[in-house]
Amino acid sequence: MNNPELLIGKKLHKLRQSKGYSLSQAEDLTGVSKSMLGQIERGKSSPTVNTLWRIAKGLNVSFSFFIEEDKQETTIVSPSEIKPIIDENNKYRVYPIFPYDKQRKLEMYILDLEPHYSHQSEAHTTGVEEYIFIHQGILELTTGEKEYTIKTGNSIHFNADQKHIYTNITEKTTIAYLTMYYPV
Incomplete structure (x- = not known):
C-alpha cells in the first residue's frame, strides 16, 4: 500500500462508475462535495477519516473497501x-x-x-x-x-x-x- 491516495481514488472512481453515479449523485449520497470527490478520484487529495467514512456509508461499502489490495495466502503486516x-x-x-x-x-x-x-x-x-x-x-x-x-x-x-x-x-x-x- 505504497500510495493510498491513488488506490482510494481509483477504487472510488471505479465504484462510482459501476453504480452509474455522476459526481453530483455521489455528492448527494455521501454529503461530500463533488469537487472533493473529483480530487480524491484523481489522487490529488487524501480524504480524512470522517470523509472516507461518509463516502463508504453513502455508497454502501465498508470503510476499508477503498484500501483493499489483492489478497495473499499469508500476509505479514508492519x-x-x-x-x-x-x-x-x-x-x-x-x-x-x-x-x-x-x-x-x-x-x-x-x-x-x-x-x-x-x-x-x-x-x-x-x-x-x-x-x-x-x-x-x-x-x-x-x-x-x-x-x-x-x-x-x-x-x-x-x-x-x-x-x-x-x-x-x-x-x-x-x-x-x-x-x-x-x-x-
Whole structure:
C-alpha cells in the first residue's frame, strides 16, 4: 500500500462508475462535495477519516473497501509501512492492518489517539460491531448516553450502528486495536 491516495481514488472512481453515479449523485449520497470527490478520484487529495467514512456509508461499502489490495495466502503486516488515514486535526490516526474481508466479514485497524483528544465516529450501518483492545493508555468511549473507560490491557465490544466518541483522557498517546464485524 505504497500510495493510498491513488488506490482510494481509483477504487472510488471505479465504484462510482459501476453504480452509474455522476459526481453530483455521489455528492448527494455521501454529503461530500463533488469537487472533493473529483480530487480524491484523481489522487490529488487524501480524504480524512470522517470523509472516507461518509463516502463508504453513502455508497454502501465498508470503510476499508477503498484500501483493499489483492489478497495473499499469508500476509505479514508492519504498521511502520502503512500510511495512516488521519482526521482533520492529525490527532487521530487509523492504520488499516487487515482491510475488509468479504468471507470473514471483518476488518482490523490500529488506532492512535493523541492526549486529551476526542474523535467522533458516525454511526455505521445496522448490525456493525466494534471490538477494541487497548494496547496503551486509557480510552473513554461514549455510545449514545453511556460512557465507558477502558484501561490498558482491557477490551470492549459494542454495537457501532450509533454515533460514538473515542476520547483519550491521558497525557500520552492511546493506542488501540480495533476489529470491525459486518453481519452482511
